[in-house]
Amino acid sequence: MTLPSKTRLLDTVSLPADLKGRSREELKQIADELRAEVIDAVSVTGGHLGAGLGVVELTLAIHTVFDTPDDKLIFDVGHQCYPHKILTGRKDQIRTLRQGGGLSGFTKRAESEFDPFGAAHASTSISAGLGFAKARDLTGKDNKVVCVIGDGAMSAGMAYEAMNNAGSDMSRMLVILNDNDMSIAPPVGAMSHYLSKLVSSRSYRGLRKFAKSVVKPIGLANPARKAEEYLRGFAMGGTMFEELGFYYVGPIDGHDLDVLLPVLENCKAMESGPVLLHVVTQKGKGYAPAENSADKYHGVAKFNVVTGEQQKSKSGPPSYTKVFAQSLVAEARKDDRIVGITAAMPGGTGMDLFEKEFPDRMFDVGIAEQHAVTFAAGLAADGMKPFAAIYSTFLQRGYDQVVHDVAIQKLPVRFAIDRAGLVGADGPTHAGSFDIGYLGALPDMVCMAAADEAELVHMVRTAVEIDDRPSAFRYPRGNGTGIDLPEVGQALEIGKGRILREGTSIAILSYGTRLAEAMKAADMLAAQGLSCTVADARFAKPLDEDLVNRLAKEHEVLITIEEGARGGFGAFVLQHLSDVGAFDTGLKIRTMCLPDIFQDQDKPELMYEQAGLDARSIAARAIEALGRGNMQAIDQLARA
């Protein structure tokens, strides 16, 4: 797919300045080459492909017309920024995307001055852009601010909070709504229908033809105020955006540089107030396998460029996500009060399986985690059993709703917290690091973590039964351990852990899927005569205090381990032990959790090793606390 470099105009573009003064034909060729380069790069790295392919022309046009990095270009989510990275000095590193030590898969301030604002969670761009616009005005600068936000991201409250703010004080900024009629799954909601109506209106079809005919003769040299007036005349009157105080332009064809370039020139020339430019694009544009796929190649594994065939992950045990979804479906067959909620992640959370069987009992609310949580609270308040399946990282956005709408009212919302712990290539923005602490802080919340997929089945059952208060169970991204699954889930005794291995010197108390590493560490320690107890806490809240007391009392060293940040499970254990005066008698305890940094992307195993949460690190910690044992022998075992 990569064109031979002799013919590549793209090779002559290192920075956006190299686009200036190019002919329209050259720019079109660069766009084609840029698309080919994105496809080729992602075929070897994997990553978010469809969104970037859809904004090739738009990205090129913005960098041609505006003066980045002085003009601020802010991508929403940032998953569509690969063409932007190629045009902004990162072409040579593009094949390191999402790899350890490589480029981030999202915009990142630390990476480039062309990324003025980092992202990865949706719907932040207009707020951030407004901040840039205000800072500019207050400091007497004259740069432009351009935000690119997708139709999916437009479903979140933040986008409207920002427009409400920007539209009322006439802030000078350009918001480009990149409408490809897709989120990760097909978009949902009334807003999505509204945009479709705008796009399919006769005005749009007229405008496309019209834009071509009027802008062509005007050319780029002329800011074409007149054309802009014509264009606007063709836009539907009284759009919702206009009501919010935006000057609405469009919809226009976001793949047609003959339209995009002059319209952007016009937008740039506008001197007052916020402008919303509605561009229509196609997710996956220009790559047949992507265009023809149901998800438009939103996120792909490495693939064969010719066939589009993605590398299959090695066949292995089912993912935690699938086990969760299948367990929930099984429970829902028996209990028609069970309902499911996802915030625009039906595939990622497995709720698409639930929807297949219970279409009327599954709610995809769009990218709207705050609403998802309060919506679940309402369902619970009226006697339903809602399971809100949300990634740990995205639930952060709904935290006040968890506290105020769910926990204080003690409503039995069940939080199925997927992607708990490190997630690999998506990096720090997507790591599920904080939920243990932020949920465990809440009175009456029941917090569980599955040590393996069989435990997850039991936790789904347990959550069904907890009907007098909120509960949460967390599980990681990726495949389970391969353990046999129970036919049916058994409700666990609330606040009780289990002991898997009895020993005398060292106790390892694990919360979640580090249990397997804890067992390995126990083997390593046993090989040199250091006897270990290994326990699975199952619950961070209520904590199994009897178990903790016993482990502390009967062992020389107690180690806790979890896949979460400081202030989580280990902190709860410390707090309890301090409350019962366990430290007064010289207890040796070590809490192992994620390091107090935002860890960059890498392979998950390596990230856990870097975090010191692997078997070797657990054994090393035990030896250090114990003050005896042979680390060289442990290293040999770790390498074996």
Ligand SMILES: Cc1ncc(C[n+]2csc(CCOP(=O)(O)OP(=O)(O)O)c2C)c(N)n1
């Ligand atoms: C707060 C939040 N919730 C969910 C996601 C997961 N997510 C990433 S991209 C995406 C779809 C975005 O759709 P759109 O903005 O239309 O962009 P497109 O991929 O269509 O270009 C979703 C749901 C996220 N990044 N942030």
Ligand SMILES: CC(=O)[C@@H](O)[C@H](O)COP(=O)(O)O
């Ligand atoms: C950009 C974004 O937020 C999602 O596409 C995310 O990368 C999905 O992650 P999973 O692959 O873990 O579902």
Ligand SMILES: [Mg+2]
């Ligand atoms: Mg979209």
